[in-house]
Amino acid sequence: MRTLSILASTFSLVFSSPLSSRQSPKVPFFLLVGDSTTAIGGGWGDGFLNHTLKAPASGLNYGHSGATTVSFRAGGDWATVLSQITTHQADSSVYVTIQFGHNDQKAAANISLEQFSQNLGVFVDEVRDAGGEPILITSLTRRVFSGDPPLVVQSLANERVAAISVAEAKSSKYIDLNIASEDYCNAIGPEASWRYNLFNATRQGDTTHLNEWGGTVFGRLVSDLLVEKYEEVFGDWTAPNATLSALLEEGLPA
Ligand SMILES: *[C@@H]1O[C@H](CO)[C@@H](O)[C@H](O)[C@H]1NC(C)=O
Numbered sequence: 001m002r003t004l005s006i007l008a009s010t011f012s013l014v015f016s017s018p019l020s021s022r023q024s025p026k027v028p029f030f031l032l033v034g035d036s037t038t039a040i041g042g043g044w045g046d047g048f049l050n051h052t053l054k055a056p057a058s059g060l061n062y063g064h065s066g067a068t069t070v071s072f073r074a075g076g077d078w079a080t081v082l083s084q085i086t087t088h089q090a091d092s093s094v095y096v097t098i099q100f101g102h103n104d105q106k107a108a109a110n111i112s113l114e115q116f117s118q119n120l121g122v123f124v125d126e127v128r129d130a131g132g133e134p135i136l137i138t139s140l141t142r143r144v145f146s147g148d149p150p151l152v153v154q155s156l157a158n159e160r161v162a163a164i165s166v167a168e169a170k171s172s173k174y175i176d177l178n179i180a181s182e183d184y185c186n187a188i189g190p191e192a193s194w195r196y197n198l199f200n201a202t203r204q205g206d207t208t209h210l211n212e213w214g215g216t217v218f219g220r221l222v223s224d225l226l227v228e229k230y231e232e233v234f235g236d237w238t239a240p241n242a243t244l245s246a247l248l249e250e251g252l253p254a
């Protein structure tokens, strides 16, 4: 019996695992959900989709300027995303990145931290029910600096903790873009961080939204975080840019 089962497991080690590990998983298709810091014209979403994926991996950017975890559903975008999961899951592994916080935290939105967490949790459940896989992403840092030496003002700490707690409670994939982007901006300093500003790349003004190059840089950061944490899932579908990744890793302006 014992010998048999050892033989059986040896057989399965030698013959089955290499075969099953070589079964190529379906191509990833990304649906990006979030606010303006993900959206076209201000966010990292298109930089990620356009410049970090290796074809035929691809995706769609549903980031919506001004969106909260409440308005994204109320406005109909969420239903569209769920229907896109259905459309693409036959040919692809559908991943839904979910990044909010910048608008949810505004007093005018009247969304408590508990409600924010609950909404993220329901998004995670509904993505899974629809056949997709959620990836929670902590909020991209704002590039507001204070002090001497100037350091990023951490204004999204609660939202970061909430997103990570939800991911852990639900055993969902997540990446900590908030800390990674904060660390990077602290390393390169305010002047270099503001060169990614959407509107005025020379000063502190709107330091939340990204110009096209900023979208490419932080899109790469998202990709690097995904590959670092889930290499076996995303490594083969990533088009690397070693130059840019090295600058991000070393904390040098890109
Ligand atoms: C991504 O591609 C779209 C469509 O080609 C283009 O409009 C957009 O400017 C690109 N964005 C980035 C950050 O490369």
Ligand SMILES: *[C@@H]1O[C@H](CO)[C@@H](O)[C@H](O)[C@H]1NC(C)=O
Pocket (backbone or CB within 6 Å): 110
């Ligand atoms: C804020 O939300 C709470 C809880 O949902 C609600 O009771 C309250 O009326 C809202 N306040 C405003 C000003 O909308």
Ligand SMILES: *[C@@H]1O[C@H](CO)[C@@H](O)[C@H](O)[C@H]1NC(C)=O
Pocket (backbone or CB within 6 Å): 199, 200, 201, 202, 203
């Ligand atoms: C950008 O900031 C500089 C420095 O404060 C200022 O001179 C310039 O007018 C600003 N440009 C825009 C478009 O706001």
Ligand SMILES: *[C@@H]1O[C@H](CO)[C@@H](O)[C@H](O)[C@H]1NC(C)=O
Pocket (backbone or CB within 6 Å): 051, 241, 243, 244, 245, 247, 254
């Ligand atoms: C890689 O990144 C560098 C800047 O870090 C940029 O100049 C270059 O165009 C990028 N290459 C590609 C293929 O996107």
